[in-house]
Amino acid sequence: MTVNPHPASQRGVDPLDLPLQLRVMRLGFRVLKGVSRSAAVRLALHLFVTPRRHRTPARELKVLARGERFDVPQRDRKLAAWRWPAASHMTREGRGTAFLVHGWEGRGGQLHGFVDPLVAAGYEVIAFDHVGHGESDGKRCSLPTMRDALKAVAEHTLEDPGQGPACIVAHSMGTFATSLLLAEGWRGTRACYLSPPDDLLVYFSRYLELVTGSDDLLADLIQRMEERFGERAEEFEFRRLVETLDQPLVVLHATDDQDVPVEAGRFVAAHWPGARLVELEGLGHRRILRDPAAIRTAVGFLTQ
Numbered sequence: 001m002t003v004n005p006h007p008a009s010q011r012g013v014d015p016l017d018l019p020l021q022l023r024v025m026r027l028g029f030r031v032l033k034g035v036s037r038s039a040a041v042r043l044a045l046h047l048f049v050t051p052r053r054h055r056t057p058a059r060e061l062k063v064l065a066r067g068e069r070f071d072v073p074q075r076d077r078k079l080a081a082w083r084w085p086a087a088s089h090m091t092r093e094g095r096g097t098a099f100l101v102h103g104w105e106g107r108g109g110q111l112h113g114f115v116d117p118l119v120a121a122g123y124e125v126i127a128f129d130h131v132g133h134g135e136s137d138g139k140r141c142s143l144p145t146m147r148d149a150l151k152a153v154a155e156h157t158l159e160d161p162g163q164g165p166a167c168i169v170a171h172s173m174g175t176f177a178t179s180l181l182l183a184e185g186w187r188g189t190r191a192c193y194l195s196p197p198d199d200l201l202v203y204f205s206r207y208l209e210l211v212t213g214s215d216d217l218l219a220d221l222i223q224r225m226e227e228r229f230g231e232r233a234e235e236f237e238f239r240r241l242v243e244t245l246d247q248p249l250v251v252l253h254a255t256d257d258q259d260v261p262v263e264a265g266r267f268v269a270a271h272w273p274g275a276r277l278v279e280l281e282g283l284g285h286r287r288i289l290r291d292p293a294a295i296r297t298a299v300g301f302l303t304q
Contacts (some may be wrong), residue, residue, distance in 0.1 A: 006246050006252035009288055010191045012072055015034075016175075016219075021090040021184045021208070022023035022050055022084075025185060025211055025212075025301075026212060026276055027211070027270045029043075029044075029211065029212040030212075030213070031270055033117075033217070034103075037196075037220065038049045040212070040217060041217055041220040041221055041224050042223055043109055044211065044212065044217055044226070045221060045224050045225060045228070047157070047211060048204075048207060048221070049141060049142050049211055050132070050139065050140060050141075051104060051105045051132050051133055051141050051160070052258075053055050053105075053132075053133065053134065053142050053222035054105065054107070055135070056107055057188040058114050059112065059215025059290075060107065060109030060124065060204040062112075063109065063112035063115055064108075064109050066084065066129075067082035067084045067125075067127070068082065068084070068085075069081075069082055070082070070083065072128060072149075072152055072156045072157075072281055073087055073127070073152070073156070074131070074148065074149060074154050074283040077131060077136070077137035077138050078130050078136065078137050079110070079127045079129060079131065079137070079149055079152065079153065080108070080128060080134055080136045080152060080154075081126060081127065081157075082126070082127050082128070082204040083124065083125070083157070083301075084106060084115050084124065085119070085124055086119060086122050086123055086124050086272075087119050087120050087122065091256050093158060095122040095123050095167075095303070096123065096124070096165065096166030096167075097123065097124045097126055097157065097158060097165045098114075098123040098124070098125045098126070098165060098166060098168065098302070099126050099127075099165045099167075099168040099169070099170075099176075100114055100115075100125065100126065100128075100168075100169050100170075101128040101156075101168060101169065101170040101171065101174035101178055102127075102129070102130065102133070102149060102172075102174050103170075103171040103172025103174045103175075103176065103195075104141075104172060104276070105133065105171040105175040106130075106133065106134075106171065106172070107134040107294060108127035108128045108129050108134060109127065109131060109134070110171070110289050111127060111169055111171065111289055112127075112290070113289065113290045113291075113292075114169050114295055114298065114299065115127070117296070117299040118167075118299060118302070121299060121302075121303045123166065123167065124302075124304075126157055126165070127155065128149070128153050130145070130149050130174075131146075131147050131149050135284055136149075141227060143173070143176050143180075143200070144179060144224070144231055146173065146174065146176070146188070147176075147177040147180045147181060148178075150174075150177050150178065150181060150239055151181060154181070157174060162185055163185070163186065163187075163188060164185070164187075164188065164189040165180070165183065165186070165189055166188070166190065166268070167189060167190040167191065167192070167302045168189055168190075168191050168192070168231045168279055168296060169191075169192045169194070169198075169302070170191065170192070170196075171194040171195060171214055171289060172192065172195050172196065172197065172259070172260060173197065173198035173286065174248055175194075175239060175268075176196075176197065176200070176236065176266070177191045178191065178193075178195065178278065179201045179238060179241055179242065179245065180184075180236070180271070182245055182247055182262070183241055183244055183245060183248070184224065186247070187247065190217065190247065190248045190249075190301070190304075191247055191248065191249045191250075192249070192250050192251075192252065192297075192298040192301060192302055193250070193251045193252070193265070193268065193289055194247060194252050194253075194289060194294075195252070195253055195254065195257055195259070195260050195264075195265065195285050195288060196253070196260070196264060196265055197238070197260045198238055198239060198242075198262050198263075198264040198267040198268050199237075199239055199264070200236050200237060200238060200240060201210045201218070201222075201233070201237075204218060204221060204222065204288070204290065205218055208221065238268075239267070239271075242268060242271045242272050243259065243266075243271050243272075243273075245272055245273075246272075246273045246274060247277065248274065249269075249272050249274070250275070250276045250277075250278060250298060250301040250302075250303075251269040251272075251275060251276070251277045251299070252265075252280060252294050252297065253265030253266070253270050253279055253288075254278070254279075254280045254281065254282070254284055254285070254287075254288050254290060255279055255280070255281055255285040256281065256282060256283070257283075257285045257288075258284065258285065259284075259285035260285060262279060265277060265279075268272050274283070276301070277287075278294075278297055280293070280294060
């Protein structure tokens with residue numbers, strides 16, 4: 001079994017039956033901490049900001065092939081992006097632009113099931129790969145990087161990027177990046193959050209427990225991240241941010257999600273003024289992205 005040294009996709013690891021690779025990794029961290037705590041922190045940060053790229057399945061490639069492939073310049077990198085114009089019969093009544101925002105170690109194509117329904121409803125649809133993901137440039141990624149990538153896509157594709165897209169569908173870590181821009185000024189954007197996390201510090205803590213066996217490096221890791229990215233962790237504290245947002249939001253979360261527990265989605269919906277929560281059964285963290293009922297619920301909300 002290949003173990004992903006990141007909390008996304010690993011919450012379901014049985015602590016009583018750890019894979020060999022993970023046991024070796026934890027042993028290595030214990031030894032390294034005894035030799036050099038700072039070296040252990042540097043290694044933990046390196047793993048945390050290094051996403052794995054996954055093969056794009058045929059079902060995604062089929063939809064991406066029907067879109068217009070283009071690049072979004074962002075600093076010294078290029079982001080891979082795709083555009084699907086609104087259905088021709090809806091041109092005069094177009095609803096604007098819809099963004100599809102994937103999560104950690106995901107791809108824009110993962111949300112392919114939303115493309116045709118949104119296009120048919122009159123939206124131009126934009127999907128993209130975050131830095132270090134899919135076909136985009138780069139090897140390292142982080143929440144600030146994801147926020148900046150989403151902002152770059154808006155600046156490249158929207159007539160008024162400060163107003164944001166008409167609607168947005170975001171998954172997992174992608175909801176963090178989306179919320180930061182909603183707070184900055186995307187006040188007219190309708191949003192659908194799929195499996196959103198609710199606490200950045202919990203996210204970091206769970207990561208450390210996974211790869212090192214404890215979270216005793218948490219304060220050091222946060223300090224190192226703040227130094228590297230030049231921003232304070234508290235600025236990304238979703239539990240404080242969520243109560244400042246009031247855009248129309250529907251949260252879809254599976255009760256059997258092993259990566260981000262359903263309690264996180266419940267928190268987001270409970271503290272976001274006017275938000276609606278839809279709990280689903282048996283869809284885990286990723287099947288929810290292509291479930292027909294989930295997609296109908298989301299698109300129905302976005303087109304109200």
